[in-house]
Amino acid sequence: MDGDIAISGGGIVGTSLALTLAREGLSVLLFDRMPSATPKKSGVDGRAFALSLSSCSLLKSIGLADLLRDRGQKITSVHISDGRAGEGAGPIALNLDAGEIQTDSFGCMIEGRYLLEGLIELAAVEPGIVRFSPSVVSKCRIESSKAILSLSSGQEYSSTAVAGCDGRNGPVARWIDPPRIEKDYGQSAIVCAVAHERPHCGTAHQFFMPPGPIAILPMPGSLSSIVWTESTSEASRLVSLPEEEFMHELRPRFGDFLGALRLAGDRFVWPLSLSLAERTAAPRATLVGESAHGLHPLAGQGLNLGLRDVAALTEIIVLAHRRGEDFGSINVLRRYQEWRRIDAASLAAATDFFNWIYSSDNGMLRAARSLGMGIVDGMPWLRRALIREAAGMSGMQPRLISGKPL
């Protein structure tokens, strides 16, 4: 056997999983098609993640406390409103403050490049991890009770189980080939960073507009990351506009509450779709993160869900291994599938529903959502439940997230 676990995909989820398993004494083979040394670009990169408190807790236990402190920006409050471009926010809004559940924040915003670099640096010095990159995984099979992972170079590696952290179209997802709930939203998200004149004070804003939501998320300094959802054709038109024309389109949607705005860094565009695997466990293989669930980013929860997968899978595998069970068996991996099923399905349903109800300009739906926001805003217990959900603090938490040893 070449390793206990082979991980296909060394993004944020795959590298986190490699670290949590290796720290518990398992030998890990980690494969990624991209080279490890991501060149440090100066300036700003708008591609940033809103990490929930539960994700921050896992990443701190992995060893990224200093990185989150130095590169992260705490989100202390969230302001949700309904509006139209140029008209500003509607009269009814939902204001959520982390202080309502006695914490100082919902979590933090951090640029993806810093997070991945930090994880890759930790993995490079972890004795239990061998990282192969660039290495393209082409297929997987089972042979004599072992998982065999083949690279496009022709090399093969054996392990007790393979974890697919390589996205929804990755080789492990293709091998398991689970039935999926899928939906093309016909929308794309434009992601960029803007510099502004006034401080954001740690507040995240979500404006729901007819074509789709626009999120303004606080970054360190006087910067915010924008996730702007539009129809796919409109998004491609907007990203190809010259910078000043792009800002001319953004300003009426963003509003003037943060003063003068300037584009900082590049613009990126992502087509949006839902893809929820109905099965994430198979003999000697399992799906983790984006390979198991791709969601609409309106709640900024996809990576948070993936990191909760990491903590749950580590707990299941490590405890089974200690008991002398074959942790690549379907019986063991199914425990992970069952544990994670409700979290993934409920978030997929919630983001899908909110995108549907808030992307419409129908008068009845506008009235219904204003009423809904007003009701939630007036009910402190419901607001607190929503804050706990956004901070990733509801449901049964894996031990690695609640800070308990395995």
Ligand SMILES: Cc1cc2nc3c(=O)[nH]c(=O)nc-3n(C[C@H](O)[C@H](O)[C@H](O)COP(=O)(O)OP(=O)(O)OC[C@H]3O[C@@H](n4cnc5c(N)ncnc54)[C@H](O)[C@@H]3O)c2cc1C
């Ligand atoms: C616009 C937008 C905004 C978002 N904002 C947030 C947010 O604020 N908060 C949040 O929690 N989530 C957010 N998400 C979701 C988040 O981006 C994803 O959930 C997360 O990136 C998934 O990480 P992953 O490691 O599972 O997959 P990926 O990041 O897709 O990583 C897959 C890895 O697999 C590798 N790979 C693929 N194929 C192969 C192969 N054949 N061989 C070897 N390696 C392979 C790739 O190189 C890559 O490194 C957002 C998503 C979008 C689209």
